[in-house]
Amino acid sequence: MISEEKLKILVDSAKFDVSCSSSGSNRKNNGGIGNASYGGICHSFTEDGRCVSLLKILMTNVCEYNCLYCVNRRSNDVPRAIATPNEICELTMEFYKHNFIEGLFLSSAVYKNADYTMELLLETVIKLRKLYNFTGYIHLKGIPGADTNLIMRAGEYVDRMSFNLELPSEKSLKLLAPQKSKKAILSPISMISGEKQWNKSIKSRFLPAGQTTQMIIGASPEKDGHILKLTEALYKKYSLKRVYYSSYIPMNLKSNILPKESAGLLREHRLYQADWLIRFYGFKVNELISEEDNLSLDYDPKCAWALSHPELFPVEINTAPVEMLARVPGIGLRSAYKIISARRYGKIDLEGLKRMKIPLKRAINFITTNGFYKGLKSENDIKLSLLENKNQPTYTQLSMFSSPEILRSVLIGEI
Amino acid sequence: MIYIIENSLENLLTAVFESYKNKDKQVSIFTNTCQTSCLEEIKIIKTDGEKANRVEKALRKILNYSYNHIKLAFRSGETNKNTVIFNYICETVNANDNISENFANSSVYSFYEIFRKVQKEVHHLKGFIRFSKTEEGIYYAPFSPDNDVCDLILPHFIKRYSSMPFILHDYKYNKLCAYNGKESKIVYEKIPPLKVKDEVNFLFKTYYQTVNIKSRQNIKLMKNYMPKRYHINMPEKDELL
Incomplete structure (x- = not known):
């Protein structure tokens, strides 16, 4: 079994990878150990409020590259370690049997060169599947610039793959991660997306949970509008399952290029809120924000949108289409589902909404029930009352418990 | 009335x-x-x-x-x-x-x-249940659920572990769901939870502590997602380990 010291080093450098989702795959167990749960399962939550679903670990943190924002950059003086494929496999199996995890999230620094690293990763996942008969979830981080054949072969064994976009523009990439290029990152993303399309038509099991990506925000000057435009394009063009954002944290480096301070968790939270609105609520990016702007920190993106469209409100709870109900601040998909279910049986009044435990604090200013409006009278009062307390930024984590069956039809796609 | x-x-x-x-x-x-x-x-x-x-x-x-x-x-x-x-x-x-x-x-x-x-609890428990390996090689999980759901989560673990023997021990509703790798059996008996010493639990606690990002500390959120009553059977939350 892997030593505690090695585990610490390899996990410590892997923890900044945001993705921990184990959803989207329904791999079956055929006599081995493990299966995937389509909705994903969270096994634990760390004290930062993030979920532990997968064993998140690096093959090695010995890196050839020197990306300025990264803790593992070559010039940084940190303890280094290399794990063997067997060590990773054994640890995954033991953790899995104890029900600590849903599977493995394997990533690596670029050791020797991209191909060599990718071969190590591939060897590990093949061993895990063939020798250890592991049929649980595997998320593999792809190494940009590695041979196409290696990447495609890995796709046959794992459930999800991801190539990190790292930074929201080519210019920033050149500046902060000179050894990585936009082409080396985007070409495998595009290739995988094409391969998946083709495999879908022949019902093969290539990357059942698709691919995701991640970018760092606040290390470079791009605005939220630009980042969200990019996100929207990634969802559309490459059918990515998720785009993750990670707020830049300054790490022991004196640099004139990098900002001195973190972008903050509230900005990251706002981006996720907007991302949710795009994926599940039918919003287009240009409805929420223009390319040169940042999202408001005072109001969540839905609230900000509603406040700038007074002509569309209030909406009548008893007649509004579900798409419009979901656009009311304070009413989420779950509440919208409850409302459209309940109104099949009769008219709903304010008391009815309260009985259904629909939070009215914000919503009341945007709805009528049977024609009655009970919210604040002036637009200014509404704006003031909805202002979020700047001293206590609330941020929720990306991981959520999966929805129950009855809600699946409403909460389309994966959590 | x-x-x-x-x-x-x-x-x-x-x-x-x-x-x-x-x-x-x-x-x-x-x-x-x-x-x-x-x-x-x-x-x-x-x-x-x-x-x-x-x-x-x-x-x-x-x-x-x-x-x-x-x-x-x-x-x-x-x-x-x-x-x-x-x-x-x-x-x-x-x-x-x-x-x-x-x-x-x-x-x-x-x-x-x-x-x-x-x-919801059926779903939570699929994640929050913790097995420890006994000396006999059986994976044993004691837990104390709010609701009487032990036998509802049994099929999940049978599908998942296929030939691995395990015991789910609900010591609140006094139910034991045992699986020997081929078939399962439910026994109703009042037994206190066993203490099992397992090195892997220690390794997982190390993992749990290392993967946390200290600069993003948010204990309230952690407790929201993972209510404290479940912590008692989780090695990562065991202060004595």
Whole structure:
């Protein structure tokens, strides 16, 4: 079994990878150990409020590259370690049997060169599947610039793959991660997306949970509008399952290029809120924000949108289409589902909404029930009352418990 | 009016039958372990298979598949669950319609809440259960759920572990679900949870502490997602480990 010291080093450098989702795959167990749960399962939550679903670990943190924002950059003086494929496999199996995890999230620094690293990763996942008969979830981080054949072969064994976009523009990439290029990152993303399309038509099991990506925000000057435009394009063009954002944290480096301070968790939270609105609520990016702007920190993106469209409100709870109900601040998909279910049986009044435990604090200013409006009278009062307390930024984590069956039809796609 | 029943769904269904037969209004249901106020009239309802059957048949006709929600809700650990289910059933029978989604109705919504809690806990436990390997090579998981759901999570682990022997030990409802790699068995017995020493637990605690990002500390959120009552059986939360 892997030593505690090695585990610490390899996990410590892997923890900044945001993705921990184990959803989207329904791999079956055929006599081995493990299966995937389509909705994903969270096994634990760390004290930062993030979920532990997968064993998140690096093959090695010995890196050839020197990306300025990264803790593992070559010039940084940190303890280094290399794990063997067997060590990773054994640890995954033991953790899995104890029900600590849903599977493995394997990533690596670029050791020797991209191909060599990718071969190590591939060897590990093949061993895990063939020798250890592991049929649980595997998320593999792809190494940009590695041979196409290696990447495609890995796709046959794992459930999800991801190539990190790292930074929201080519210019920033050149500046902060000179050894990585936009082409080396985007070409495998595009290739995988094409391969998946083709495999879908022949019902093969290539990357059942698709691919995701991640970018760092606040290390470079791009605005939220630009980042969200990019996100929207990634969802559309490459059918990515998720785009993750990670707020830049300054790490022991004196640099004139990098900002001195973190972008903050509230900005990251706002981006996720907007991302949710795009994926599940039918919003287009240009409805929420223009390319040169940042999202408001005072109001969540839905609230900000509603406040700038007074002509569309209030909406009548008893007649509004579900798409419009979901656009009311304070009413989420779950509440919208409850409302459209309940109104099949009769008219709903304010008391009815309260009985259904629909939070009215914000919503009341945007709805009528049977024609009655009970919210604040002036637009200014509404704006003031909805202002979020700047001293206590609330941020929720990306991981959520999966929805129950009855809600699946409403909460389309994966959590 | 107070009805006293035993803790069984059949008995509860019998109570529904009796309330319609005797036209009893405003019924609260208590199990025989409960203390009751002496101001109200009390009736003890004995289980009657035939009466319960008639109610079940009528409900199945109205509710179809969602009759299972009643079975699931009955596993709830809430103290008022019998009254909540009773009211929901009466409401359904009165409406003679599947009103399971009429959330503006308070009887329906109260029922929906306890049913959802059971459903949610089944999902949570799939993640929060912790196995330790005993010297005999059996994976043993003690836990104390809010609701009586041990046998509902058993199939999940059988599918997952296929030939690995394990025991799920619910020491609150005194149920043991054992699986030997081929078949499973449910045993009802009151045994305190065993302490198992397992090195891997220690390694996982190290993992758990290392993967945390200190600059993003948010303990309140952690507790929201993983309520404290589950921590007792989690090695990553064991301060003595």
